[in-house]
Amino acid sequence: MRTVDPTTPEAMADRPRFHGDLRDNSPVAQSADGQYYYVAGYDNVRQVLEDHSHFSKNWGSQLAPMEHLVALNQDPPDFNDFKRLYNSYMSPAGVKRWSADCARIAEEVIDDFESLGSGDLQALFGKPVPAKVTARALGFPEDRVDMYRRWTDSFLDAMIRAPDVQKQVMDEMYAFFDEQFELKRQQLRDAGIETPGREHVGTVIDDSLTSLLLTSQYRGRYLTDEEVRRTIRGFFIGGVDTTGALMLNTLQHLLKRPELWEQVKANPDLVDAAIEETLRIDPPAMGMFRGVVKDVEMAGEVIPKDGRVLFSVLSANRDPNVFKDPDSFRLDRKDGNRHIAFGTGAHFCPGAWTARMEAAIALRIFIRRLPKLRLNGPVEYFPTINFLIVRHFPAAWD
């Protein structure tokens, strides 16, 4: 089997080329450090995500196996009951509850930096907007952005250097989560409620995902604190930098083609097509991991039991068998809705509709308020193997 190294400066500098080469020449390959197997190409990636008899999320979707069979780390059929807890809450209709907050947050964040005239839009806009919206969705204080920034940055750093260091960040996050759970439980107790239920969400305690999980019954019992923490962590870490990268990558594509920037300014409804095309061509989650349940043959290679697999969303979203002219950014694309930037199957991203709504609202406001935006330096990315997350976005505006 071919071995490949995604961490070389060449591979990092041109991720589409690295992933395209995998898809076209060796869709199943082993990483040079021997820790995992790559799977590339649209059909192969879908197979990893949909064939639970061979590929499992029971140990999580990062390289280092974590929390066996807890909350999000389950396969169907058991997982189907678990995700019913929040599925309709996170649906396209459900997330509309946060649309006015998204608009307010985007306006306030821009108020804070507009007068600077130039700066790093990752720090000024791409981090604080999703951090505050995610905090709102989880029922956490919006004004702790510095702390949220530290957690999400440390998560990315740990992913690059030592996946097991994530544990240290988690201990600090969990202590904060526990305080927030206790605040909501105290409000329920103060109201004399002994058996909390969904009817108390948005009435006695705030209308947030945390409130929902603390009051929901799952197979006849409340979730354990460990299950709630694990789930909230997934939503928190999953929701911030990915959505920030989506907004900044969309701006980058538009700025690099001034005619597109002008078109979108003239017709802001094109923002939706620009967001969808950015998700396809530059998926912020380039790939995730699965565990291998039993030996599996794919593309003429055998991936052995107990191995870890990294599925390449980037190679799938630019697969020429599925997308016409796959490496071009086009606002008039007809085949774009087949992209799998949010995954597919049982673990399809539950934040997909939040991310789309947030990006659509925040970018419309951004483009209206900073119409003379321009890049004034190279956009830099975190050097991770499976996320395409913007680290610096130097820009100027009038």
Ligand code: HEM
């Ligand atoms: C552009 C933004 C986003 C992208 C590209 C993205 C991408 C993804 C992908 C590809 C997965 C599937 C992982 C797998 O199968 O192993 C996923 C899962 C997940 N995402 Fe997102 N996501 C985004 C935004 C969000 C937001 C805003 C939230 C929270 C509100 C969120 C929460 C989650 C959670 C909790 C999971 C785990 C689901 C599960 O394992 O069943 N994501 N995301």
